[in-house]
Amino acid sequence: MELREEIVENNKEFPGQVVPVPGGGIIVSTFEDIVNWARSNSLWPLTFATSCCGIEMMSVASSKYDFSRFGFEVARATPRQADVIIIAGTIVNKMAPVLKRLYDQMADPKYVIAMGACAISGGPFFYNTYSVVKGADHVIPVDVYIPGCPPRPEALLHALITLQEKIKSRLTLDQLRQPNTQ
Amino acid sequence: MQNEEIKEYIISQEPEAKFDETGEWLNVIINPLSWRLLAEKLKNADLQLDYLFCLTCIDWKTHLTMVYHLTSTKYRHSIVIKTDINRIAPQIETVSDIWRTAEFHEREVFELFGVEFLHHPDLRKLILTDDFEGYPLRKDFEDPINMIKL
Amino acid sequence: MYTQTEIIRDTTQLNSNGNEGELVINVGPQHPATHGVLHLVITLNGETIKKIEPHLGYIHRSIEKMCESLTYRQFIYVTSRMDYLSAHINNLACALCVEKGMQIEVPERAQVIRILMSELTRIASHELWVGAMAMDLGAFTPFFYTFREREVINDIMEQTCGARLTMNYMVPGGTMYDLHPDFRNRVKAFIIQFKSKVTELEDLIANNIIFQNRTKGVGVLSAEDAISYGCTGPVARGSGVSCDIRKIQPYSGYEKVSFEEVLEPAGDSYARYLIRIREMFQSISIIEQLIDNIPEGDFQAKTKAVLKLPKGEFYTRVETARGELGVYIVSEGGTTPYRIKFRSPGFSNLSALNHMVKGSKIGDLMATMGTLDLVIPDIDR
Numbered sequence: 001m002e003l004r005e006e007i008v009e010n011n012k013e014f015p016g017q018v019v020p021v022p023g024g025g026i027i028v029s030t031f032e033d034i035v036n037w038a039r040s041n042s043l044w045p046l047t048f049a050t051s052c053c054g055i056e057m058m059s060v061a062s063s064k065y066d067f068s069r070f071g072f073e074v075a076r077a078t079p080r081q082a083d084v085i086i087i088a089g090t091i092v093n094k095m096a097p098v099l100k101r102l103y104d105q106m107a108d109p110k111y112v113i114a115m116g117a118c119a120i121s122g123g124p125f126f127y128n129t130y131s132v133v134k135g136a137d138h139v140i141p142v143d144v145y146i147p148g149c150p151p152r153p154e155a156l157l158h159a160l161i162t163l164q165e166k167i168k169s170r171l172t173l174d175q176l177r178q179p180n181t182q
Numbered sequence: 183m184q185n186e187e188i189k190e191y192i193i194s195q196e197p198e199a200k201f202d203e204t205g206e207w208l209n210v211i212i213n214p215l216s217w218r219l220l221a222e223k224l225k226n227a228d229l230q231l232d233y234l235f236c237l238t239c240i241d242w243k244t245h246l247t248m249v250y251h252l253t254s255t256k257y258r259h260s261i262v263i264k265t266d267i268n269r270i271a272p273q274i275e276t277v278s279d280i281w282r283t284a285e286f287h288e289r290e291v292f293e294l295f296g297v298e299f300l301h302h303p304d305l306r307k308l309i310l311t312d313d314f315e316g317y318p319l320r321k322d323f324e325d326p327i328n329m330i331k332l
Numbered sequence: 333m334y335t336q337t338e339i340i341r342d343t344t345q346l347n348s349n350g351n352e353g354e355l356v357i358n359v360g361p362q363h364p365a366t367h368g369v370l371h372l373v374i375t376l377n378g379e380t381i382k383k384i385e386p387h388l389g390y391i392h393r394s395i396e397k398m399c400e401s402l403t404y405r406q407f408i409y410v411t412s413r414m415d416y417l418s419a420h421i422n423n424l425a426c427a428l429c430v431e432k433g434m435q436i437e438v439p440e441r442a443q444v445i446r447i448l449m450s451e452l453t454r455i456a457s458h459e460l461w462v463g464a465m466a467m468d469l470g471a472f473t474p475f476f477y478t479f480r481e482r483e484v485i486n487d488i489m490e491q492t493c494g495a496r497l498t499m500n501y502m503v504p505g506g507t508m509y510d511l512h513p514d515f516r517n518r519v520k521a522f523i524i525q526f527k528s529k530v531t532e533l534e535d536l537i538a539n540n541i542i543f544q545n546r547t548k549g550v551g552v553l554s555a556e557d558a559i560s561y562g563c564t565g566p567v568a569r570g571s572g573v574s575c576d577i578r579k580i581q582p583y584s585g586y587e588k589v590s591f592e593e594v595l596e597p598a599g600d601s602y603a604r605y606l607i608r609i610r611e612m613f614q615s616i617s618i619i620e621q622l623i624d625n626i627p628e629g630d631f632q633a634k635t636k637a638v639l640k641l642p643k644g645e646f647y648t649r650v651e652t653a654r655g656e657l658g659v660y661i662v663s664e665g666g667t668t669p670y671r672i673k674f675r676s677p678g679f680s681n682l683s684a685l686n687h688m689v690k691g692s693k694i695g696d697l698m699a700t701m702g703t704l705d706l707v708i709p710d711i712d713r
Contacts, residue, residue: 048362050369050391051709052416055460055497059486062479077364093328094311095369095390098361124410127332128401129394130318130325131310150497205645206432233559236647236658238673251647251658255559255573258580283562286683309389309712318397319671332401 003169015168032170039083039109040167041071043160046082048102050089053116056150057088065153070160079105084163086156087142090118090125091133103140109174111167113159114142117149124149141173188261191228196220207251207260214248214265218275225280230254231261234277237287239295241320246272246295267297276302294319353377361390367464367701368708379693384686392712399672404430404504404639407672412498414674415710417457418652420449423502428583429648429659430504433641441629442506443585444622448519449489449501451615455526456485457653458608465605465702466537469546474536481526488518504639506632519623523616530612538605547601551688551700554599561687562680565655566611567704570604572597577651589618604703640667654678654705678704678711 015037016029049057060067061075068074076082079102091099103110114136117123122134136142143166146159166172185208192199196216202209212220224231236251246267253260267274276299278284288299289308296317299305307314316323355376361369369390375383395414399407408426412419424446431438438446463478486496492512493499501508537543553563558571568575576593578586594610596603641663648659655677662671681704689697 047364052413052497054368055416059479059483062483063476064479064483090391090393092390092392094392095361098390102362124413125393125395125398127330128398130323130328130397131392131394132328134330152496206647234562235649235656236660236673236675238660238671238675240662240671249660251660255575281562282557282560282687283680283683286679307389309392311389318394 033168036168036170036175040164043072043083043111043163044081045072045075046079046085046102046106047075047077048085048087048099050087050091050095051118053088053118053150056153056156057086057115060153060156065157067157067160070157070164072160079103080107082106083109084111084113086113086115087119087136088115090123091136091139092131093133094131096133096139099136099139109172111144111163111172111174112136112140112142113144113146113163115146115156115159116151117147120145120147143172143174184259188229188259192220195223205262207262209262209264211264211266214267214274217263217265218277220263221277221280224252229259230256232256232281234281234283237284237291239291239297239319241269241295243321245269246297248274248291248297250277272297273300274298275300278302293317296320354382367706370706370708374694374697376694381689381692381694381697384689384697386682386685388682388708388712390712391709393709395713396672396674399669401668403667404641404669407669408503409498409500411674412500413709414713415652415654415657415676415678415707416497417460417707418450418453418654419498420446420453420501421650421652422657423500424450424584425648425650425652425657425659427502427504428650429646429661430639430641432648433644433646433661433663434504434635434639436505436633436635438506438584439630439633440585440627442631442633444626445507445511445631446502446584447586447589448619448622448626449493449507451618452485452488452519454615454653455612456482458612459485461608461653461705462533462537466543468698468702469543471537471543474533477529477532477536481522481529484522484525488515488522491515491518503632505635506630508632510631511626516623516626519619523620523623526616530609533609538609544602546695546699547605547703549600550692550696551601551703552599553684553688557684557687558599561684563655563684564677564680565651565653565705566604566607567655567681567684569594570596570607570703571599575656577649577656581649583648583650589621591618601699601703608705638667640665641669652677654707654710655681674713676710676713678706678708682706682711 015033016027018025019028059065114120119136122132125132126134133139144159144163146155148155188208189201192210196212198213200211231252231254233253233255234250235253238249240247240249246269248265248267250263274297276288278288288302289305291297292299292305293307293310294317357374359374360371371387371390373385373387374381395410399410408423411422411426415422459478459482463475466474489499490496492515493501553571555571555573558568558573564575572595574593574595579593591614594607596607643663643665646661650657657677658675660673661669664670689700
């Protein structure tokens with residue numbers, strides 16, 4: 001946690017520190033910080049809404065709780081052009097291979113947000129059901145979990161900002177998997 | 183039309199039918215082998231029951247019961263038809279060419295209860311995965327992997 | 333085009349009928365339209381559709397099996413997740429069925445509150461439908477305009493019921509809480525806003541020549557076919573079939589309000605669009621009749637803590653925004669139902685899709701499927 005806060009403090013406005021020299025200043029930073037800053041401010045989500053949480057995601061996309069001011073400008077329909085997949089809704093046994101296939105089709109680096117109680121752990125459909133996958137993380141690795149049934153739009157915005165901070169602090173699963181790149 | 187007229191008409195077509203008027207609508211209990219002929223007459227002749235609004239099955243551990251809810255858009259009367267079929271190899275004639283809505287409903291009953299509908303145009307699984315084993319809505323369905331009991 | 337396509341079979345293998353040049357493509361289950369996870373397998377000859385087969389089950393959450401182990405007060409929360417855009421009306425259907433079984437009498441104040449909430453939900457659902465349908469046909473702007481009204485309704489609901497989307501507000505016996513004191517003023521302000529803003533929608537969409545060309549004469553469904561396929565709601569009323577449950581078998585006080593049933597004889601997509609717009613106006617007129625005359629009294633009848641239905645079968649029909657929802661409870665006298673069946677409107681409306689679009693092009697498929705107003709969790713349950 002301290003590492004994350006330290007990195008967030010250092011990279012508050014833009015990545016790096018300014019070293020004053022006569023005639024202006026020089027920004028000193030690591031390449032990884034600059035790349036993370038650029039990536040986190042321009043994440044394009046994939047439209048993947050299976051059930052009720054999809055309506056709250058659509059509310060966030062519309063003008064009252066706009067998420068394009070955080071960089072999620074265009075919601076792409078094809079996984080080849082998307083960065084983050086927001087799993088909004090229940091995953092059932094028939095849909096799980098489809099979800100895995102979509103995740104495999106996304107290009108690196110990719111991030112996953114599990115929205116709603118159904119995607120975290122099966123939610124209200126945990127007991128006595130024969131066809132619900134009890135949590136989307138049985139299928140693909142998840143970075144951010146949002147509780148709620150359905151979560152408020154502000155909760156989804158909080159999760160998007162958390163994902164951005166996580167990317168800047170190099171703690172997402174994608175970055176932990178490949179620690180020595182760049 | 184009132185219940186009495188409907189009962190008279192059905193008795194004239196199907197003498198072995200029994201009636202049960204405890205519920206909201208008239209319940210008619212018939213033999214599954216005579217369902218198909220009666221269905222054709224119910225739709226086309228005097229009663230004009232042209233709208234099948236619910237088709238389902240109930241599992242009473244010793245036998246299954248098929249339930250059909252019918253109503254008429256012209257006269258606004260409704261009846262409920264019930265037939266008992268056995269549990270080991272349940273079979274009944276399809277009515278999907280009389281009321282087209284029955285195509286999807288019968289496919290769903292086929293995969294959830296195992297009832298085979300004779301002469302259905304396309305009887306296969308609709309909402310379960312293709313390799314699902316067992317009939318989930320029967321009372322003796324056990325699935326220890328997926329079902330977590332409360 | 334706005335379809336997610338993926339060729340699944342080689343064309344040379346498809347010649348079981350000896351037909352040359354037939355192509356089989358997939359639309360969905362993940363696709364940019366906002367209906368949900370619907371998978372259609374379309375057989376095409378060039379761009380003309382020969383056969384459509386819906387594959388369902390991608391959101392089958394086994395609700396009917398689950399409800400056999402929930403008590404009569406507990407199973408209501410599950411049903412608001414079935415057709416989440418008319419969540420209040422789903423809850424109302426279940427509460428009415430339990431009340432019918434236990435012979436509970438609902439006080440008048442609760443009945444009027446139920447009607448108000450149902451009509452607000454109907455308006456919100458149709459607003460979202462207008463936005464989603466325009467997005468299917470390629471126009472992104474009406475989506476933002478309609479969500480503006482929908483957000484006002486959500487805020488009104490949240491103040492009284494506590495949640496924006498899935499509120500478990502209708503309980504057997506009445507409603508869960510009383511109305512908030514601000515409810516009346518906010519609803520009146522909403523009515524004024526709605527009437528002035530909905531003319532914008534008319535100018536943007538209905539009077540648009542491209543929209544009219546794409547929806548007039550497309551996806552025609554005749555009246556006999558609508559009855560035979562079991563279609564209800566705006567889909568059947570667009571073909572001239574009179575099937576509004578609020579008129580045929582009124583429930584919860586609908587016999588005391590006056591409203592018209594909107595019918596259109598044409599049977600094409602444009603007729604279904606016009607019906608939903610006019611239904612929104614009818615809902616506004618119902619709300620205007622009731623908002624100043626809410627009777628005083630209890631909002632919930634006194635019921636026992638543990639509900640047990642007597643042995644028997646009970647069926648309730650209500651009119652949701654999509655059509656007729658039926659709740660069929662078979663009870664053996666215990667605290668949990670023996671068998672529940674939900675007869676959902678989307679299941680039957682979808683079965684008519686193959687018949688409606690045979691012989692037309694893929695662009696017409698999108699226009700027709702948009703007007704059916706499908707919500708897939710309602711179909712798969």
